[in-house]
Amino acid sequence: MKEKNKKKAEQSETKIDVGTIALLGNPNVGKTSVFNLLTGMKQYVANWPGVTVEKRVGKMEKENMAFKVVDLPGTYTLGANSLDEKITRDYLIEEAPEIVVVIADAVNLERSLYLLFQVLEMRGDVILAINSIDEAKKENIFIDPEELQQHLGIPVFLMSAYTGEGVEDFIKGIFKYNIGSSHVHHMFSKELENKITELSSIFRNKEELKDYDSRWLSIKVLEGDEDICKLTGINLKRNFSSEISQLRYEHIKYILKESYKKPGKEKWGMNMATDHVFTHKYLGLAIFFSFMYLVFEITFTFGEPFALMIEEGLGAFGTFIDGLINIEWLANVLSEGIVGGVGAVLVFVPNIFILFLIMGILEESGYLPRAAFVVDKAMYTLKLSGRSFMSLLLGFGCNVTSIMSTRSISEPQERIVTAIVSPFISCSARLPVYIMIAGVFFGARAGIVIFSIYLFSIFITAVSSIFINKLLFKGKPAPMIMELPRYRTPKISSLIQYTWNRGKHFLKKAGSIILIASIVIWFLSYFPVPGNIAESFAAKIGHFLEPIFAPIGFTWEMVTSLIFGVAAKEVIVSTLSTLTLSAQTGVSAAAELMKSGLTQFGALAFLMFVLLYVPCLPTLIVLKNETGKWRYLLLSIVYSFSLAYVVALIISLAGRLFV
Amino acid sequence: MLCPLSELPAGAKGKIIKIDLPDRFSERLYGLGFVPGEQVEVVRKAPLGDPTVYRIKGTEITLRDSQASEIYVKSDITNLSVAHRGEYIVDSLSGGYRFRENVNRMGIRPGSRIRVLLSHVNKKFIETNKGKFWLPFGKSKKIFVRESSYERKK
Numbered sequence A: 001m002k003e004k005n006k007k008k009a010e011q012s013e014t015k016i017d018v019g020t021i022a023l024l025g026n027p028n029v030g031k032t033s034v035f036n037l038l039t040g041m042k043q044y045v046a047n048w049p050g051v052t053v054e055k056r057v058g059k060m061e062k063e064n065m066a067f068k069v070v071d072l073p074g075t076y077t078l079g080a081n082s083l084d085e086k087i088t089r090d091y092l093i094e095e096a097p098e099i100v101v102v103i104a105d106a107v108n109l110e111r112s113l114y115l116l117f118q119v120l121e122m123r124g125d126v127i128l129a130i131n132s133i134d135e136a137k138k139e140n141i142f143i144d145p146e147e148l149q150q151h152l153g154i155p156v157f158l159m160s161a162y163t164g165e166g167v168e169d170f171i172k173g174i175f176k177y178n179i180g181s182s183h184v185h186h187m188f189s190k191e192l193e194n195k196i197t198e199l200s201s202i203f204r205n206k207e208e209l210k211d212y213d214s215r216w217l218s219i220k221v222l223e224g225d226e227d228i229c230k231l232t233g234i235n236l237k238r239n240f241s242s243e244i245s246q247l248r249y250e251h252i253k254y255i256l257k258e259s260y261k262k263p264g265k266e267k268w269g270m271n272m273a274t275d276h277v278f279t280h281k282y283l284g285l286a287i288f289f290s291f292m293y294l295v296f297e298i299t300f301t302f303g304e305p306f307a308l309m310i311e312e313g314l315g316a317f318g319t320f321i322d323g324l325i326n327i328e329w330l331a332n333v334l335s336e337g338i339v340g341g342v343g344a345v346l347v348f349v350p351n352i353f354i355l356f357l358i359m360g361i362l363e364e365s366g367y368l369p370r371a372a373f374v375v376d377k378a379m380y381t382l383k384l385s386g387r388s389f390m391s392l393l394l395g396f397g398c399n400v401t402s403i404m405s406t407r408s409i410s411e412p413q414e415r416i417v418t419a420i421v422s423p424f425i426s427c428s429a430r431l432p433v434y435i436m437i438a439g440v441f442f443g444a445r446a447g448i449v450i451f452s453i454y455l456f457s458i459f460i461t462a463v464s465s466i467f468i469n470k471l472l473f474k475g476k477p478a479p480m481i482m483e484l485p486r487y488r489t490p491k492i493s494s495l496i497q498y499t500w501n502r503g504k505h506f507l508k509k510a511g512s513i514i515l516i517a518s519i520v521i522w523f524l525s526y527f528p529v530p531g532n533i534a535e536s537f538a539a540k541i542g543h544f545l546e547p548i549f550a551p552i553g554f555t556w557e558m559v560t561s562l563i564f565g566v567a568a569k570e571v572i573v574s575t576l577s578t579l580t581l582s583a584q585t586g587v588s589a590a591a592e593l594m595k596s597g598l599t600q601f602g603a604l605a606f607l608m609f610v611l612l613y614v615p616c617l618p619t620l621i622v623l624k625n626e627t628g629k630w631r632y633l634l635l636s637i638v639y640s641f642s643l644a645y646v647v648a649l650i651i652s653l654a655g656r657l658f659v
Numbered sequence B: 001m002l003c004p005l006s007e008l009p010a011g012a013k014g015k016i017i018k019i020d021l022p023d024r025f026s027e028r029l030y031g032l033g034f035v036p037g038e039q040v041e042v043v044r045k046a047p048l049g050d051p052t053v054y055r056i057k058g059t060e061i062t063l064r065d066s067q068a069s070e071i072y073v074k075s076d077i078t079n080l081s082v083a084h085r086g087e088y089i090v091d092s093l094s095g096g097y098r099f100r101e102n103v104n105r106m107g108i109r110p111g112s113r114i115r116v117l118l119s120h121v122n123k124k125f126i127e128t129n130k131g132k133f134w135l136p137f138g139k140s141k142k143i144f145v146r147e148s149s150y151e152r153k154k
Helices: A002-012 A031-039 A083-094 A106-122 A133-138 A145-152 A167-176 A190-204 A214-222 A226-232 A241-259 A270-278 A283-324 A328-346 A349-365 A367-381 A386-394 A399-408 A412-424 A431-472 A492-511 A513-526 A537-549 A556-565 A571-579 A589-595 A600-612 A617-627 A630-658 B023-032 B097-105
Strands: A016-025 A043-047 A054-062 A065-071 A099-105 A126-131 A156-158 A482-484 B002-004 B013-019 B039-045 B052-056 B059-063 B071-074 B077-079 B086-093 B113-119 B123-128 B131-136 B143-147
Touching: A016 A031, A016 A083, A016 A106, A031 A054, A031 A065, A031 A126, A031 A492, A054 A167, A065 A167, A083 A106, A099 A106, A106 A126, A106 A133, A106 A214, A106 A241, A106 B023, A126 A145, A126 A167, A145 A156, A145 A241, A156 A167, A190 A214, A190 A241, A214 A226, A214 A241, A241 B023, A270 A283, A270 A367, A283 A328, A283 A349, A283 A367, A283 A431, A328 A513, A328 A571, A349 A367, A349 A431, A349 A492, A367 A386, A367 A482, A367 B059, A386 A399, A386 A412, A399 A412, A399 A617, A412 A431, A412 A617, A412 A630, A431 A571, A431 A589, A431 A600, A431 A630, A513 A537, A513 A556, A513 A571, A537 A556, A537 A571, A556 A571, A556 A600, A571 A589, A589 A600, A600 A630, A617 A630, B086 B097
Parallel strands: A016 A065, A016 A099, A099 A126, A126 A156
Antiparallel strands: A043 A054, A054 A065, A482 B059, B002 B071, B013 B039, B013 B071, B039 B052, B052 B059, B077 B143, B086 B113, B086 B143, B113 B123, B123 B131
């Protein structure tokens, strides 16, 4: 309560907006943790203009001042070769934030400074925050911030987002900073510096280039940067990029000579030992598959008791409402339509949160890039890379996030193929359907059945990516340039943030799409003859389409649920519950289906159909946005539907042969 | 001697001489620390043989053989398949038991001296203390050698 009052008091005061801070840094330097530290819970997610890469924006306040904080994508350079680099560079030029904070890694200062110097070539008002000094201390690395500050000419702070050390001084430093300084470092050879001066004088007089720093433009032209060459209209015959980067590193070495000391020999530490096991020739693959199996086993078994609790609670709540209201249709829409429909999906909240928690542990600990490394060769044969493997892996949570994460894949071709095949990765929204059906039909073997569905999902994704690549492109597979970050013990607070940010998405869907879908489904199944579901609109739609699915043996209830399932896959569960009247009889919809004669093979055919058929609406929308073309969307719909139909048909035919 | 980075065995070190990749890759590599003059170490190969982890400037970076083969390094250790004519000392063998048995019979084992007499793209003609042999590409690729003028710094 006290906190709430405090917040209200804060809001009532008017803060003076003092500008924007952009956070910049290499991937894996803990930029996101620093962002969380600065902004606390005052953050939101938006999109970068024109693209769907997540843009995280927050607010940082002190006394009566407020800074807007923008978290830029992690990059190694400010070239324009990948989308992340392009976004970062365009933002720095076009939005011209008041202050740029470069987050560096204390354990690996050299490479962080390479990025810093590229920023300094571009603009002034830069602050250097050296993160992870707790780890640096453990490795006996010596850093002299004053010496660094003198050489660089910008404020330097040592801090650790993990332990909180130095954070206060860093924040104070930002608020104290006086805007309006720039520091030019003449680090290049005489020959190059002369060329830079020469080019600069040309650029300085051009009206259309007055928004840019002329020295920066010159360096970029010498580096042969395509965009800048086009912008300035100057194309040099020789490309100096190798020389320029070498000189930057030489300058960095010179600066670090006095201010940064790292013990020479690297020890056989915990990090190397762990890597030796996790990326081992034989153990590596075994560990990878065991981890994947464990993820789903834990998700399924640990979530169950919580799911049961929610289920019972909601059941009681529904009966309570039913008894409370006298108007029959209103009581019905509330207890069966809304509580029944939304409730049937809410039951899976524990499973989904556990799944995201485990994914969070794998990601934050640094295992995911290792997994990508271990399986890259296999992805290579699919014309993809370990990088797209990471995107696909996210698809186990949600296909929408998976497709959105393909944005940082630098090869357009690989990006499109990954986006089109990623809906075949079984997302968490499909899990409720599996759990409901498999739980009843396969009893104790439900875990292994669900695991095999996931394996099958991986198999189909693999086959499809080869097929789609053959169909659309005949090019070479993408490169695999990736850093293996140090292992870290995940921090509880960041795990909670990770799980909550992603789980929230599922809860939001339950409150919007699924709520609306539940009411629509209730309406279609309640009218025109109140209460008689067999005569309802839904039944009519189901019956109308049943002949198409007759060869597979789906009943009209299943067909109807599949139609509604296109809105969101979880809706299949709530639709089945409504249509089979399971809310009234108190048994699950799957048990009702079993009573009506669905066999184990029929159930499996249905599960496979749910896995493969048309992606849900949000996924389709993102797919269109990301690939930019309607034909890719159409391809996805036609291909996935035919595939689902064929697979389900084969299973049910096999069932008829065996039984 | 100059050889592609992809030809170095795990554990070997080399100094980068030049990078022959298109701009969009090389820029990225510069940002990661792969610049001429820098020392790079081969850490380990992936379970399926490709990609490989390299250590540069204290961080570990994975590269596929198709990229690493365009990065040229100077190293005292190289793969026999890219060795020119001259005298070498066998450093290590990467094949299985049967492969090792097989080449041991030709007098090729860690520490032994060999001389490359003829160097073709797909095969080598070598002389050992057991005689002269033709070595096909597949076999020579599994043998790592260092120039005999270099002595191991240990």
